[in-house]
Amino acid sequence: MGVLQTLFGDDARVLYERNFQLLLLASLSSPLGASVVSPILEGLTGPLGVSSTRVGLLMAVFTAPAVVLIPVVGVLSDRVGRKPVLTAGLLLFGLAGLAVPLTTDFRVVLGLRFLQGVGYTGIAPVLITSVGDIFADDDEAEAAAQGLRFTAVGVSLTVFPVLSGALVVLAWQYPFLLYGLAVPTALVVFLLFEEPTAEAGNDGDDSVRALLALAAHPRVAATLVGRAVPSFLWFVFLTYNSVVVVRLLDANPGVAGLLVAVASVASSVSSTQSGRITAAFDTRVVPMLVATTAVGGGVAALAFAPSVLVAGVGVVFTGAGFGVGLTLYRSALTGSAPTDLRGGLVSLGESAGRLGSTVAPVLTGAVIAVAEPSLGGTGAIRWGVFGVVVAGVVVGALSVAVVHRYDLPTPSPAATTAD
Known part of the structure; x- marks a missing residue:
């Protein structure tokens, strides 16, 4: 080995x-x-x-x-x-x-x-x-x-x-x-x-009711909300990376593609270390919070980057935070449910992620459109992306705080392992 x-x-x-x-x-x-x-x-x-x-x-x-x-x-x-x-x-x-x-x-x-x-x-x-x-x-x-x-x-x-x-x-x-x-x-x-x-698993309505009851638990609900945040921030990056690179940094679309590749590699590499990161802390709260901040900080750095090199550094943080954050949230959800409800809960988490991915470009575009008359095109893009990113990080931080405050639902057999 x-x-x-x-x-x-x-x-x-x-x-x-x-x-x-x-x-x-x-x-x-x-x-x-x-x-x-x-x-x-x-x-x-x-x-x-x-x-x-x-x-x-x-x-x-x-x-x-x-x-x-x-x-x-x-x-x-x-x-x-x-x-x-x-x-x-x-x-x-x-x-x-x-x-x-x-x-x-x-x-x-x-x-x-x-x-x-x-x-x-x-x-x-x-x-x-x-x-x-x-x-x-x-x-x-x-x-x-x-x-x-x-x-x-x-x-x-x-x-x-x-x-x-x-x-x-x-x-x-x-x-x-x-x-x-x-x-x-x-x-x-x-x-x-x-x-x-x-x-x-349970049959019929019993299974659905049990899943909804589990999802309504404060800790699990906060984890589902938090699960949407990495996807939300990642799609802000994917949507506006090329806009920043081509329009604001005066580079070509090939450079924008290269930055996406760099972020993808960073996310893949960082995700392989999730086990070590989990082992290094008594709780997942700290790495979840750091990962969310890294994604948001990386996207903000991209938005205000004075050069492609600085933008490249930002997307490394974006990718690394996304890889760790997404993995930890998924792991937290799998550990929050008994076997007969695990598939349903994980699926709710993936739907939350899809929802975050869908909302991100729409919300960011709307914020930029509202800001453009007063800030101009460049300012609206930079500050619009920054504002949306800050909002996403705040939601992520609040979700982590709720996760930290509540214990796992007592019926879960993983109650002593997923924190």
Whole structure:
């Protein structure tokens, strides 16, 4: 375990768990819904016969199902098990993506992308929940495993957009072949993955009522709110990074892309250290607060950066804080629920994250629009981003304070491990 021991400390042992290895494999597919399509959107306008404005719907219809369906799928995974939901999600996600090159009818492509979005709801939330199932009795190992899974996602986000951009040069259909990865992964999961849940959850209304009661607990509710904050701040960065770099720093879009890559690498690397960070503190409160502040501070530094170099330093803090913060919040949610409610609670957390991601660009744009008449274009961007970031950090800090004040719900078997 030499190299792995050096990189991850004692928690390198999680990599030798076969179930976790399969979850890492499936994690390579989970971010493909956006990362394959985003770099090639403009190139699809011709083949699909649509404008640049309408082609953006390919992203919207993919993300839309998650807001409503993630909690539903989470409850379903608690009732029927993680394995069937994950297998079905991977199959639907992969097959719908592979079907896109078979048509040039934009409406049909939108329908296939919607089906991919439905499939996605059975992948990422179930992966996060399953990690919590496997390492439920070891808080430090669970945090490390969540971080390593996030790193696998980061690798996918780094590699597949580049492949997609290269393949579209050959033909517009070729990037969609990358979704084929999900199909054999589904087969491997079906054959080799061992169901981590010991028994089926509560039936019907009892399960829903128990989940709602758990989510209403002050500590759990605060964790759900806090879970939205890293995603909120990250999407402020993703949305306005190019605006700052191109319009305010007079650089080219390639530089903006490089900064996103730097932030992604920083988030992937930092997330691998989540286990060590958890072990270094008696409570998760301090690292949660520091991570949230790092994300916000990094985005604020980007907004006011006098040069690309300073902006680069800022995005390193943004990425590092995002990787640690997101991992710790996810880990906190998995440790806040008994097995039969874990899938539902984690899914609520992922919906909260999606909500934060959706609100971020809309709210920031509105603040900038209101500020522009008095501050001018440049001032409105800088101070608008700064104001939204400060608001996000304050919400995150208040959430952490509530988490620190209340104990876990007494029915949770993890009550002594997740703090």
